[in-house]
Amino acid sequence: MNSDERFIELWNDYLEGDLDESGIAELQALVTGDDRLLGMAADSYQVHRLLGLIAQDSASRQEDFVSETLARLPAEDAHFVDGVMQHLPQGTPRKRTTARMLLNKSRVAIAAAAVVVLIAGVYFLFAKVEPEIARITELSGSVQWTGDGGRVIHDIEVGSSLRGGTLESLSADSWSTLAFRDGSTITISGQSILTISEREPKELYLHVGSLSASVLPQPTTRPMLIHTPTAKLEVLGTRLAVEAEPASTILRVSEGRVRVTRLVDGSVTEVPAKHQVVASANRLADFSVTRRPEPVSSWQSSLPRGAIYGEWLPELEESNGGLRATPMLLYRQKELITFYVAALAVSHGQSPPAVLTSGGKFRVRGQIESAAEVYFGLTTHHADGGFAGKYVVARKLEVIQKTDEHLDVELHLEDFKPQERDFPDSPIGLVLVDWWCCTANVDAGLSVSSVELTPAGPQQPEPEPLDVSANTESAAHKEKS
Amino acid sequence: MRYAPDLLQRELERRSSEPPELQESRLKHLQACLGGLGEHLRRFIRWRYAEEIPLEEMAARSGRSVAAVKKQLWKLRRALHECVQARMAAEGEPS
Numbered sequence: 001m002n003s004d005e006r007f008i009e010l011w012n013d014y015l016e017g018d019l020d021e022s023g024i025a026e027l028q029a030l031v032t033g034d035d036r037l038l039g040m041a042a043d044s045y046q047v048h049r050l051l052g053l054i055a056q057d058s059a060s061r062q063e064d065f066v067s068e069t070l071a072r073l074p075a076e077d078a079h080f081v082d083g084v085m086q087h088l089p090q091g092t093p094r095k096r097t098t099a100r101m102l103l104n105k106s107r108v109a110i111a112a113a114a115v116v117v118l119i120a121g122v123y124f125l126f127a128k129v130e131p132e133i134a135r136i137t138e139l140s141g142s143v144q145w146t147g148d149g150g151r152v153i154h155d156i157e158v159g160s161s162l163r164g165g166t167l168e169s170l171s172a173d174s175w176s177t178l179a180f181r182d183g184s185t186i187t188i189s190g191q192s193i194l195t196i197s198e199r200e201p202k203e204l205y206l207h208v209g210s211l212s213a214s215v216l217p218q219p220t221t222r223p224m225l226i227h228t229p230t231a232k233l234e235v236l237g238t239r240l241a242v243e244a245e246p247a248s249t250i251l252r253v254s255e256g257r258v259r260v261t262r263l264v265d266g267s268v269t270e271v272p273a274k275h276q277v278v279a280s281a282n283r284l285a286d287f288s289v290t291r292r293p294e295p296v297s298s299w300q301s302s303l304p305r306g307a308i309y310g311e312w313l314p315e316l317e318e319s320n321g322g323l324r325a326t327p328m329l330l331y332r333q334k335e336l337i338t339f340y341v342a343a344l345a346v347s348h349g350q351s352p353p354a355v356l357t358s359g360g361k362f363r364v365r366g367q368i369e370s371a372a373e374v375y376f377g378l379t380t381h382h383a384d385g386g387f388a389g390k391y392v393v394a395r396k397l398e399v400i401q402k403t404d405e406h407l408d409v410e411l412h413l414e415d416f417k418p419q420e421r422d423f424p425d426s427p428i429g430l431v432l433v434d435w436w437c438c439t440a441n442v443d444a445g446l447s448v449s450s451v452e453l454t455p456a457g458p459q460q461p462e463p464e465p466l467d468v469s470a471n472t473e474s475a476a477h478k479e480k481s
Numbered sequence: 482m483r484y485a486p487d488l489l490q491r492e493l494e495r496r497s498s499e500p501p502e503l504q505e506s507r508l509k510h511l512q513a514c515l516g517g518l519g520e521h522l523r524r525f526i527r528w529r530y531a532e533e534i535p536l537e538e539m540a541a542r543s544g545r546s547v548a549a550v551k552k553q554l555w556k557l558r559r560a561l562h563e564c565v566q567a568r569m570a571a572e573g574e575p576s
Contacts, residue, residue, distance in 0.1 A: 012551040016536060040559075047558040047565070050511050055530035182542045219537045 003030060007037050015048055133196055134178040136160045137185070140390065140419050141174025142330035143167065154331045164198030169209065171330050172309055172343035172436035173377045173390055173419065184215045184224065187387035189379055190343070190434050191309065203227070210433065212241040212387045215256075223259075231279035234259040238273075241381065243348060248285075250350070252276040252292055262287050278350065293352035295383065295431065297360065297455040301344055303448070308434060310342035313447060322366050322447030325438060342448050343436035347381070353431040355383065359456020360428075362411040364437070369445025371398050376411055376437045377419075380430035388430045389423025391416035397444075407446075506574055507565055514564035518557070525553055 010027040013019040019027065031037045136143075136158050145156040147165025156167075162178060167188060169175055175189035180202060188194050192209020202224040204211075215224050217237035226233040228244035231251070238256025242249060251260055253271045261268050262279040267287050271277050277289045304312040307323050315321035325340035347353040356378070364376070373396050380388040393415045397407065416427050424430065435451055515523065528534040528542070540547045 008552065008555050009548070012555050016551070043562040044555070044558045047511070047562045050508060051526060051530045051558075051561075054508075054511070054515075055533075217541070219535075219541055222535075222538060 004037075006030065007040070011041055011044060015044070133164065133198065133202075134162045134180045134186070136162065137177050137179045138187075138420070138422065139174075139176035142170035142332065143174055143176040144170060144331075162196060164196055166193060166195045168193050171328055171339065172341055172379070172434060172438070173375075173392065174330075175379070175387065175390060177387070182216050182218075184213070184218075186211060186213045189387055189390070206242055206244045208244055208246070210241070210243050212239075212381065214239045228279075230263055230281045232261040232263065234261075246281070248278055248280045250276060250278045250348070276350075290350075293350070295353045295355040297355055297357045297453075299346055299354040299432065299453040301435075301448075301451040303344070303450065306345045306348070308343040308345050309436070310448075320365075320449040322449040325443075325446040325448075327443070338441055339438045340440075340443050340446060341436060341438040342446065343434060344448075344451060346432045346435055346453075348433070353381075353383070354453060356380070356413050356427045356430055356432055356453075357455045358413070358428050360413045361454060361456075362409075362413075362435075363450075363452045363454070364407065364409045364411065364448060365450045366407045366448040367445065368397055368399060368407050368447075370442075371396070372439045372442050372444035372446070373397075374437055374439055374444070374446060376409075376416075377435070378416060378427055378432055379434035379436075380427050381433050383429065383431055389427070390419040391423070391427045392419055393417065407448075503569075503574065506569060506572075510565040510568040511561060513568065514561050517564065518561075522553075522557060525550070525557055529554060 007027070007030045010019060010023055010030065013023060014027060031041060136156060139156070139158060142154075143156055145153045145160065145162065145165055145167055147153075147163060153160075167176060167178065169188045169190060169192045172190055175187060177185055177187040178196075179185045184202070186194070186204065188206075188209060188211050190210050192211065193207040194209075194211060195205040195207065197203035197205070202218070204225065205227045207229065211226070213224075213226070213235070215235045215237055218224055218235065220236060224235040226235060226242060228242065228249040229246050230244075231249040233240075233242065233251060235258050236256065238258055239254040240256075240258055241252045241254070251258060251271055253273055253275055255273050257273070258271045259268065260271055260277055260279055262283075264281055265283045269277060269287060269289055271289050274292050275289050276292050277287065278285070279287060303321065303323055309326070309328070310323040311326050313322050313324050323342045323344070325342040328339045328341050330337055330339055362376070368374070373394055375392055375394050377390060377392040379390055382388045393411055395409060395411070397409070413427060418425060418427075432453065437446065437448060439446055515526065518526070525539065525543075528539050534542075536547045536550050539550045543550065545553070
């Protein structure tokens with residue numbers, strides 16, 4: 001390393017406040033008798049100062065700056081450099097304290113006024129290029145952003161730049177992915193609310209709902225922080241999925257490690273890859289890290305447990321209980337639509353992940369009061385964690401009054417189509433996270449009493465419908481392709 | 482032995498004797514020079530001065546070493562200084 005390179009290194013360290021005493025001595029030795037290096041240092045300092053000045057981006061700071069400068073100048077006018085050098089042994093504080101003007105005392109008032117006028121203009125340059133905390137890279141369905149002092153944007157779009165604020169995925173079939181500047185990505189899906197802090201390091205608040213994250217390595221002293229109602233997660237670089245509810249948080253880690261603090265008692269644990277933990281609001285609940293359960297290819301709902309959206313109608317003498325689709329007002333392509341939605345959680349909590357396998361099918365039973373086009377949907381994750389996609393299939397259902405409005409529908413997995421082109425073509429091989437059904441702008445009196453996922457295979461006996469006769473023709477609700 | 486602080490002070494005093502109009506002009510030119518930087522370079526200035534992000538974080542974000550980030554900042558300050566000087570010279574202003 002030649003003397004110029006060494007000078008540059010030392011001078012940069014000085015400007016960053018990172019120079020120790022031996023470095024200062026070395027810097028002094030280098031510039032002594034070398035006017036060229038001295039000039040370079042002065043040039044650099046001058047630009048450094050002006051850039052720092054520009055960055056003082058509020059009117060109050062500008063006013064503070066002028067008064068501070070005016071008040072300080074008598075001492076600085078003659079002893080500026082000595083002052084700087086006296087500070088060196090302690091390390092020059094980096095933040096704002098290097099903001100000192102190089103103006104002659106007699107010209108300060110005029111110059112400071114000019115500077116203030118200029119800052120307003122210069123600030124726009126910084127403001128114009130001010131980076132986002134993150135950017136929306138993908139979204140589908142009803143996703144809403146509240147930021148900028150409380151301004152609500154219903155129709156936020158891909159490419160939208162985000163600073164501090166709250167991102168809400170409003171419906172069972174909605175989701176959004178945002179990317180941070182370092183390439184880390186976060187996806188929320190279903191009904192989820194995520195607040196992004198303006199502060200560094202990356203700090204997120206998952207108030208409720210599901211989040212999956214692919215986090216690139218973070219500085220060890222500045223992990224990504226994810227807060228939930230019951231836990232704090234410190235993430236240095238990993239892939240993970242989080243589900244947050246008011247009373248508990250479940251964390252599943254696919255890669256890397258995540259440090260978890262249970263808020264109720266301050267207990268801390270680390271969750272390695274392929275493991276999970278539940279942080280409950282109940283201090284007596286188990287907080288041990290367990291291996292993620294092996295996937296299964298069949299699943300049976302156990303309503304009302306697992307209901308995400310809808311109204312549970314208890315069992316009556318003549319009918320099973322059912323999860324009634326209830327209205328949800330959502331924007332779709334800037335149009336307000338009422339969806340009547342019933343949604344269930346599948347691979348949630350401690351339950352094993354339900355994998356969708358080729359030839360598998362759903363059997364849905366419930367009721368419907370009037371003919372309608374019903375949309376059935378799936379939210380999926382990749383087998384090793386992380387959001388994979390949403391899939392949907394539509395069925396026109398007719399009412400057959402004589403069968404007491406019962407519904408019994410089979411849905412083959414191969415019939416489900418991706419909601420977005422970027423999703424895998426088929427849900428086969430993915431983990432089913434949520435299941436939902438809905439009608440749009442029509443309350444068809446839809447309710448679901450059970451949903452069953454069965455894999456293909458001759459060993460699988462065809463289940464008997466519960467509420468209809470064995471006669472196919474008289475089966476409760478007949479699909480119309 | 483000549484003291485470096487004296488030398489630096491002399492140089493800074495020379496610059497501080499600039500008339501206020503020149504200070505104003507220097508800021509204006511710096512604004513223009515910043516605008517002329519590519520976004521991939523301007524982000525270093527933004528991180529360092531507007532957001533006050535630590536060098537380690539800047540290094541992580543840019544996929545470089547801390548030393549490389551320091552060097553980049555030095556180059557940028559140097560380039561901005563030369564840009565300002567060139568613009569002032571083009572307008573016949575003393576620099």
